[in-house]
Amino acid sequence: MNVRPTSPRSARSARITTGAIAALAALGLLSLTACSSETDGKNSEGKLKVVASFYPLEFLAKEIGGDHVSVSALTKPGVEPHDLELTPKQTASLDEAGAVVYLKGLQPGVDKAIKQSSAKHVVDAASLTELEEHGDEVDGHQHGSEDKHAAEDEHEGHEHKHEGGDPHIWLDPVKYAEVAKGVAKALAEADPDHKADFEKNAEALAHKLDGLHKKFETGLKNRASDTFISTHAAFGYLAERYGLTEEAVNGLDPESEPSAARMKELHEVAEKHHVSTIFFETLADPKTAKTLASDLKLKTDVLDPLEGITDKSKGDDYFEVMESNLAALRKALGTK
Incomplete structure (x- = not known):
């Protein structure tokens, strides 16, 4: 049987094909790694990804999370939050987050998106303190x-109340401090390795809020x-x-x-x-x-x-x- 020698061009093609397969395999591995990092709730720097529905909760997440978190807000500066409609990208960010902090009853669009999301660590700020009825x-x-x-x-028999009570709890420094401690607990559940820091930061924030409360009380x-x-x-x-x-x-x-x-x-x-x-x-x-x-x-x-x-x-x-x-x-x- 005669065996035809491999031409230089064929050998080069084989090497190219082998190299292409190796590159594709590497890309596949990188893709799997990227998917893994996207679903573990942390960014490329290892910080817990936190999504906050609007500014008062964004502020809490940043103050309590410190250097251990990367916080994004669904409500951008200058946007009135009550009637916020989420973009597909914002909705997707809920599934990728390590923790989501929102206030049920304030933003119907956010409530709906969170209910449909697969986020594992979700905290409703309204559940962290007692809501009351105001402005009926x-x-x-x-x-x-x-x-x-x-x-x-x-x-x-003719009352018409805001469902769930008045959501504006952050404007009372005492209630806001209660919410801060609850947010710290939620972050600790999502990122147990930094529990001590979250609790320490929440205590410091509660102390500052108590000082603000006393200023209002005296002033x-x-x-x-x-x-x-x-x-x-x-x-x-x-x-x-x-x-x-x-x-x-x-x-x-x-x-x-x-x-x-x-x-x-x-x-x-x-x-x-x-x-x-x-x-x-x-x-x-x-x-x-x-x-x-x-x-x-x-x-x-x-x-x-x-x-x-x-x-x-x-x-x-x-x-x-x-x-x-x-x-x-x-x-x-x-x-x-």
Whole structure:
């Protein structure tokens, strides 16, 4: 039998084919490794990937997680969070995350996406403290925290409450500290190796929040009025904590429109309680609040619900903006 010698071209082709197969195999191995790193909830640097639904929870995750986490927020700066619609990429990030922190009842789009995701470590901030009812809408009228129960008695059977209670827990430093400890526990479950650091950071944050609470407690004493008017009913917890009454132009939803009866009622509230200032906020349309202030010949100022930090925010983080809020309230309520 005659065996034909292999030509140089054939040998070279064989080497190329073998090299190509080896390269493809290497790429396959790399691909499997990449998939593995994407599904273990950590980034290429070994940091726990945390997805937070909006700024107050992003702030907690960063403060508590420190150098051990990589945090991304679903709500970008300047976007009003209540009506957020997620992109496919954002939805996919939930499945890749090592931990997800959100607040059920605030963002329906986020609630739906999380329910459909396969994220293993999910913490609902609303479950970490007790929710209450504020800013109820009764027969088309918005009522502040002080007269809520009277309104319910008067219109029994006609209440319309925000499902799950008022979600704005971060505006009460005491409740926010409770949430911080719960977030630390959730991060520790997702990344047990750094449990001690998460707990230490949460304790330090709780200490700072206690200091902020004491500043509000002391700073709001000896005031001329207890009542303030805001754009939407975000400050019910803060009002209740410090003995104030919030009267809101809109309800818990900042995009809702007040009725003519509500606007008339606010005129009466402003006169009766010697309100000096109508507060508006950075992310919601201030038109109605400014119109009310113009009609009543009152001043306007910013009371920030801290749903996001932008260039217009009076501070670069949670603590700076809250201290700005305290200064604005002190001025409006005539503290000495």
